[in-house]
Amino acid sequence: MAVLVFTENWDGKFKKLSFELVSYAQKVAEKLNVPVVAISIGKVAEEELKKLGDYGADKVVSITNGYLKTLDNQVYTKVISEVAQKENAKVILLSHNNTGKALAPRLSVKLKAAMGSGLTCLPSEVDPFTVHKKVFTGKASANVELNSDIKVLTLSQNSFKLISSDNNATIEEYSTGIQESDVKTRVTSTDKQTGKLLLTDAEIVVSGGRGMKSPDNWGPIEELAELLGAATACSRPVSDEGWRSHEEHTGQTGKIIAPNLYIAAGISGAIQHLAGISSAKYLVAINTDPDAPIFEAADYGIVGDVHKILPELISIVKENKS
Amino acid sequence: MRIFVCLGNVPDTTTKVTFTENNSVFNNTGVQWIINPWDELALTRAMELKEDTGSLVEKVTVITVGTKSAEPTIRKALAIGADDAIRIDAEPTDAYAVAAKLADVLKDEDFGFVMCGIESCDYNGFAVGGMLSEFLNLPSVSAVSGIEVEGEKVSVSRTIDGGKEIMSIDTPFVAIVQKGISIEPRIPAMRGIMMARKKPLNVVEASNAEILTNHKSFELPQPKPPCKMIDPENVKELFDLLQKEAKVI
Numbered sequence: 001m002a003v004l005v006f007t008e009n010w011d012g013k014f015k016k017l018s019f020e021l022v023s024y025a026q027k028v029a030e031k032l033n034v035p036v037v038a039i040s041i042g043k044v045a046e047e048e049l050k051k052l053g054d055y056g057a058d059k060v061v062s063i064t065n066g067y068l069k070t071l072d073n074q075v076y077t078k079v080i081s082e083v084a085q086k087e088n089a090k091v092i093l094l095s096h097n098n099t100g101k102a103l104a105p106r107l108s109v110k111l112k113a114a115m116g117s118g119l120t121c122l123p124s125e126v127d128p129f130t131v132h133k134k135v136f137t138g139k140a141s142a143n144v145e146l147n148s149d150i151k152v153l154t155l156s157q158n159s160f161k162l163i164s165s166d167n168n169a170t171i172e173e174y175s176t177g178i179q180e181s182d183v184k185t186r187v188t189s190t191d192k193q194t195g196k197l198l199l200t201d202a203e204i205v206v207s208g209g210r211g212m213k214s215p216d217n218w219g220p221i222e223e224l225a226e227l228l229g230a231a232t233a234c235s236r237p238v239s240d241e242g243w244r245s246h247e248e249h250t251g252q253t254g255k256i257i258a259p260n261l262y263i264a265a266g267i268s269g270a271i272q273h274l275a276g277i278s279s280a281k282y283l284v285a286i287n288t289d290p291d292a293p294i295f296e297a298a299d300y301g302i303v304g305d306v307h308k309i310l311p312e313l314i315s316i317v318k319e320n321k322s
Numbered sequence: 323m324r325i326f327v328c329l330g331n332v333p334d335t336t337t338k339v340t341f342t343e344n345n346s347v348f349n350n351t352g353v354q355w356i357i358n359p360w361d362e363l364a365l366t367r368a369m370e371l372k373e374d375t376g377s378l379v380e381k382v383t384v385i386t387v388g389t390k391s392a393e394p395t396i397r398k399a400l401a402i403g404a405d406d407a408i409r410i411d412a413e414p415t416d417a418y419a420v421a422a423k424l425a426d427v428l429k430d431e432d433f434g435f436v437m438c439g440i441e442s443c444d445y446n447g448f449a450v451g452g453m454l455s456e457f458l459n460l461p462s463v464s465a466v467s468g469i470e471v472e473g474e475k476v477s478v479s480r481t482i483d484g485g486k487e488i489m490s491i492d493t494p495f496v497a498i499v500q501k502g503i504s505i506e507p508r509i510p511a512m513r514g515i516m517m518a519r520k521k522p523l524n525v526v527e528a529s530n531a532e533i534l535t536n537h538k539s540f541e542l543p544q545p546k547p548p549c550k551m552i553d554p555e556n557v558k559e560l561f562d563l564l565q566k567e568a569k570v571i
Contacts, residue, residue: 010483070487071482072461073452073455073461073462073463073464074455074456074460074461074462077456096448097483098464098465098480098481098482098483099483101440101448101452101464101465102452102462102463102464102465102498103452104448104449104452105417105421105448105449105450105451105452105453105456106452106453106455106456106462107456108418108449108452108453108456108534109418109421109452109453109456109457110456112534113534114416114418114534114535115417115418115447115449115534115535116535117446117447117448117449118446118448130538133446134446135444135445135446135537135540136333136337136339136443136444136445136446137335137443137446138543139339139542139543140339140341140540140541140542140543141540141541141543142445142537142538142539142540142541143537143538143539143540143541144535144536144537144538145535145536145538146534146535147533147534147535147536148534154448184461184491184492184495185461185463185489185490185491185495186489186490186491187487187488187489188477188488188489188490189487189488190482190485190486190487190488191485191486191487191488192482192484192485192486192487193484193485194484196484198483198484200483201483203570204570204571228571240505246467246501246502247481249501252335252359252443253359253360253500253501254501260570261564261568261570261571271335271336272335278543281568281570282564282568282570284560284564285549295549295551296549297546297549298549299546299547299549299550299568300549300550300552300560300563300564300568301549301550301551301552302551302552302553302554302557302560303551303554304554305554308554309554309557312557313557313560313561316557316558316561317561317571320561320565
């Protein structure tokens with residue numbers, strides 16, 4: 001038996017979310033008294049694979065089949081369930097990112113496993129297996145019993161602390177029989193920014209709303225983000241107006257994020273926007289309207305003009321950096 | 323080519339959420355029901371494709387698992403422009419059972435693709451579309467933010483971390499769509515509303531499907547401490563709080 005973790009790497013380096021997943025798996029495995037097995041797909045050096053042990057993996061199953069270069073949901077599901085069956089996995093853990101959201105429901109059907117998605121904390125019980133998850137887009141949460149032998153879970157990014165371990169993970173190569181004819185989707189072009197901090201990965205996010213008045217006023221948001229090592233975001237009207245890319249839209253129908261700090265500049269705080277940031281650990285609001293709903297959700301607030309406050313904040317951050 | 327669009331019937335996104343029976347049941351008293359926002363965007367895109375003379379999309383059918391109470395939402399979808407509708411007569415319980423019931427009906431239908439919203443704004447399961455594709459043993463693409471049909475050929479763009487990919491895919495398949503698939507959901511026009519009354523809404527019996535999850539109890543968020551207001555003349559205080567109290571910078 002095992003807790004199985006689906007890890008992700010970029011060009012052979014594991015992303016932080018993979019270490020979060022293994023850390024979480026370590027704690028679930030402890031409760032079930034079973035080992036943690038991590039799956040790695042693609043070419044990853046042995047030294048890098050070993051790092052999964054530093055966060056609790058007992059074994060790493062490494063798969064380098066060339067037909068797994070791009071994500072084909074059907075094929076990946078097949079491969080993960082092969083490994084799940086081989087390892088007799090009782091819990092399968094994926095990230096609640098685009099890849100995890102694509103694979104978890106398929107795995108759920110393939111393995112007849114109940115699914116718990118977007119988790120931010122450990123299961124409260126393992127018998128019956130009970131998870132706590134947000135529902136109604138963050139307006140409430142639910143305790144959900146997963147009543148099946150196998151469970152598929154997805155973990156929200158940046159919601160679980162890394163836990164180190166002194167495991168020396170064993171590495172096992174696994175060859176799957178996937179062939180070209182199994183792959184039914186073809187990627188014809190990729191447009192990917194490299195080197196840019198992703199909104200969903202960021203620990204600090206600086207976000208602008210309609211109160212910024214014009215796309216030409218985004219300089220201070222970008223400068224503050226740069227200084228704090230933060231990603232930039234925006235509210236829905238801003239992306240709908242085309243002031244900023246849809247990639248940055250945070251809220252109910254946009255990205256749902258859980259940074260340590262979210263700075264909302266000129267955002268009034270519509271309920272749909274708040275739904276996207278309700279998991280932020282600290283929320284700072286800067287807005288001219290003292291009655292804006294954002295202040296009810298915020299931890300720290302300043303009633304004032306963003307065009308004046310942001311530059312001041314920037315110079316204070318600069319002073320303290322030097 | 324025929325397109326199916328799966329609809330979820332969900333509480334309006336501005337609903338004040340409360341629970342009854344000792345916090346175990348969602349209180350639907352006075353709730354306005356709407357088409358799940360992602361499904362509405364999917365339907366909008368399906369209508370655009372049908373109207374596009376370059377595509378061979380001829381028919382758009384909406385399909386839902388729901389009781390009679392879901393019919394106003396289905397009629398709204400017909401008013402937006404769907405040609406016909408199928409209602410699988412059952413209470414939508416968990417995602418696994420809903421997907422199984424959809425699959426049991428769709429497996430006998432002929433289609434180019436099925437569109438599902440990536441999540442529902444009630445139970446946020448992120449599940450039905452992917453589960454449906456696996457039940458049907460069809461390819462799926464998730465996080466789809468664009469879909470083009472040229473003749474019989476379909477290409478989709480999907481969001482990946484840090485960008486997007488354009489993919490070509492053989493029909494039939496399941497597209498799990500998110501924001502960007504269309505910009506603004508269509509609002510039914512008076513003519514559409516009149517026509518919707520006469521469009522076929524077929525009610526079919528639901529197959530038996532297992533339920534794997536149980537939403538045992540619900541909790542409302544704890545009231546948070548009030549926002550600490552900072553004097554706009556003293557921005558330094560904000561910096562100090564973030565550094566020393568919150569310890570986040």
